[in-house]
Amino acid sequence: MKFLSSHQSGFISFFNEIGDMGNFTGRYFRELFSKPFEFREFLNQCYQMGNKSLLLVGVTGFILGLVFTLQSRPTLMEFGAVSWMPSMISISIVREIGPVIIALICAGRIGSSIGAELGSMKVTEQIDAMEVSGTNPFKYLVVTRILAATCMLPLLVIIGDFVALVGSAIIENAKGDVSFTLYFNQVFEALEFTDLIPATLKTFFFGFAIGLVGCFKGYNSNKGTAGVGKASNSAVVFTSMLLFVLDFIAVFITDIFYS
Template sequence: MITSIQIGNALRNFFIDVGELSFFAGRFFKEVFTKPFEFKELLRQCYNMANKSLLLVGVTGFILGLVFSLQSRPTLMEFGAEGWMPSMVSISIVREIGPVIIALICAGKISSGIGAELGSMRVTEQIDAMEVSGTNPFKYLVVTRIMAATLMIPLLIIFGDAIALFGSSLIEFLKGDVSFQLYFNKVFNAIEFSDILPATVKSFFFGFAIGLVGSFKGYNCTKGTVGVGEASNSAVVYTSMLLFIIDFIAVFVTDIFFEL
């Protein structure tokens, strides 16, 4: 049975983590604009994140497009509105479903990977060795990973959205005898600037959150090898929660400026 003391301790630990994460983010913004700039390590991290996530994002996007169309088509057919399928699917995927689902997938892949990698370096004292040798481990390990995630997650989301739309168009071609040209003509006519801009902007925040939380959990890992697993798991949990918070704020702001 969960007691009030346990709930209080959980809330206390949560707010402590929020405070420490805020200081960690502040240190990132301080370090990111100071020399030296680790461009080679940044490019290496960008390549690793894209290389490890591209197939997973592609498969996820393709299945997302297939399932969304298969589930939506019968309902639209009841009202004779199956011609609206490309417009509905494209707006839903580009504006909301695609960025959130793909960001959650990347949280499980990238954020946990960063947490485990940095956590292993912490418990094996590799980070301490870098400090002794005169290297700034925060700039070399943390700043590069956060920047790489911030840059690569939007590209992965664009790729996943494109694959999702292709999956949806395949269903329309097979079940509705709609050509790919007609399908994507309707897609491009339906998507507007007010759909693309908010989705693009929040995807950068998604990437920043994924890199930040994973780096924070891994860099501050304790308790030996057990702590590495805890850092990896908690990175996914905290990142997923933060992604939903960012998405809610993005939708709220978008509603104000673009009147959804």
């Protein structure tokens, strides 16, 4: 009975949280389209999320390209299909691996930092201080962060994809004597708009999810420093899970429309 009731309360709190998040999302859209817009803070957040994550995304993307190519080469060689390398790598990176891996990296980097920052602001009354000073903290802190994440993630993914392809091209160049020109010719030969556009569109949703969950967890964190840690941790965990769900939905929709 106790077991059941603990599960029941778990369910209830889960659905409560979903409901709260729904309200939070609704408030985001209301505040997004009402004046004033905190443009300076938005730019600042874009810089914090974009430029400060660039190195991480670049290194991850580069290694991703290298490793992916190195790992796939032997298998393709077995089939005598090494010349398909650029097509295979580019399609898998642009369609799936690039967006998902980079979004996960950003969930760790951006989501956790948003969660921790807003959590500690909440705990140390900074959010109250902001409200008291006549600034809408939701607009200033939440709207700008979610919007910045939504806008910056596609850029990071595009750059990360490109760097990954460069990494892959370097391996192909070194191991398979494929020139960069030939490599990228084959890449663009293989890629279609149906690969690039849906993959880019879904990264906006990924960015939105990262910003939304990070802000939600941070903005609603409990009192105390433990609350900050919890907010940042659960932001990453929940965002990562949400990213896969969103990816599944995106792939499903793409599949319906393009096949």
